[in-house]
Amino acid sequence: MTLIWGGLALGAVYALVAVGYNIVYISSKTFNFAQAQLMMVGAFLAYTALVSWNLTTPVVVLVAAAVVAGVAALEQVVAVNPVRDPHNILVTTLGAAILIDGFVQLQWGSQPLAVPFFAGDDAVTFAGGRVYPVELFLIILAVVVVVALTLLSRRTMTGLALLAMAEDREAAQLRGVNVRLMAFGAFVVAGVLAGTVGVFVGPKTYAISTLGASLALKGFVVLAIGGFGSLPGTLVGGLIVGLAEACAVRYLGSEYAHLTVFLILVAVLLARPSGLFVRVRERVV
């Protein structure tokens, strides 16, 4: 069971990155390559606020969410908004990711920094396995975030407007949706999420300047498995990837971890090209 908890916790981290990708994808039909880097900034801010400034966790969450939302907003204004072709946004957000990596290294250095967790750093026995409190928290957080965002997207006007944009941007605009404001808002919300989540990812992974790069690729794999645009898909995809990695390392060897994950990806894409939770719809033209 220890293996399962470890795999689920790691999968939850991947899922939380993928949720951020999805928020931007739903609103803009493009990817924010810097999403994992934004989460990394949240982890570093958590270190500074918890260790250097001795702030309480709720305050740290507010600070990290606000600052990272600001960074995401800046990214949207500078690297996304002026770009007309969505394909070019892939390049400009990749540039933003590299800039954030460099800034983090200059500001916090290149050594791993231990981020404390509010519920303690001692492992506990739970449901037949050993697990750190932060790992349980990350699993719960991923589920809560996905359920909350799914409900928001289906039961609020803002959520419905976002879904309408994802369906047909021009039609949504004709129906009075301010698509530019919504796209900007989606970046800010993704930033808030990254900042908040970073506070709790840091205690598991350390705050380290290579964290963004480590998480970015796995986030995309999770997105492809779950389905681009599907929030429940990111949760299931993340947990599949995390568990597959953990089991492959334990029973096959670490050299098979990536291979196993990408075999699963290929199998899913062959069976369901749009991912597990997205249905392909034919259009008659």
Next chain:
Amino acid sequence: MRLRMTAATGVFALAAAMVGCGSADGAGGDDDAYHVVVLGGLSSEGILADNASTSVNAAQAGVDFANDNGGVVGRKVTIDVIDDTGDPTVAVSKLREAIAENKPDLVLNSGPSTVAEATLPILNQNQILSFNIGPTVNSSDPKKFPLNFDIAAGADQQIAAYQDHFEEKGYGKIAILHGNSAYGETFGSTAEDLLTKSGVEVTVREEYDVAALDMTSQLQKLEASEPDAVIVDAYGAPLGYILKGVGKLGWDVPLIGNTSVSSTSLTGAAAPEGIVGTPEAKSLVMQVPSAAKRDPAAKAVNEAVERMLKHGEIKSSMVLAMNYDALPLVMAAAESADSIEAADLAKALENPKVLERASTALYDDYGFSSDVHKPQDVSREYQFIAPSVLKDGQFQ
């Protein structure tokens, strides 16, 4: 047409000269001086930048030592620092520029091994003496690279030191956990071979991805093999994940880290920045060269530290200060050969008497020979210590 060609050539030469001027930081151009170039990834990513800083700092301190002690056969020693960003392609282009501008007499390669792999053929082609911190498969083979000397001890020497430790502690069954970096794989396979040959039972050798964020699965596999102790190769955050994993499993097993472990900042700082004094660190000892452990009686090492501090903070442990010893070695070789020609110096460096005479600080005797250009019989220069606060490159 000729005028246009001449003008173009002139502009090209001027541009080349300007590029060359901008590529290096330091002194150069004195024809009578012994000219040293040190390559280091000062602006590379991750903790490699701190390691490169320490290596470059050590080279600069070594040059100071040489100049304060009469230079290389009376010649003043100058040094240029080239920031290769840890990238072999950058290293190659900048090294070529440096050679074209002012061919160095000595090049110090601060690693990683990919940079050494790319630059050694160029150094060989240009008949330049070199010392190298990042060993490659062939870098210490005099038949392939007669003018290069690996100055950092190989995995074999470090592993030889483990055997005495195991005997002392009574460990008979050992598991090995190592990263999938080039060094990690070499270390893991060499450790398995040498320990098996010496009669130690290796229960399992497990590799991990250096980009992995959790080590629980690997550790469960090791735990199932019931070893007396675990040899750990880890650098940076992976060490933290290993310690967290051991804590999570509640596994009470001695962990014996290699020099990569002792080069990680976590082992040299108290919580929360590091692991010194934490429960996770209680089961960990790590291998360090004696120079990395503070000893008031070690005069040569302490002098090296003092000299390095004049060039700025020592950001990593003295494990990475091997470049310092390159200069005393060259001084002794040049004195013996009465020459600064690379071939003459290389031959002299294979002479045990010359090596014995060299006023080196980190290893007493490097043991180079005409058969192998890497440190030999230096396992006695290593010790195993618990994590403790790192100050000025030394564990206190």
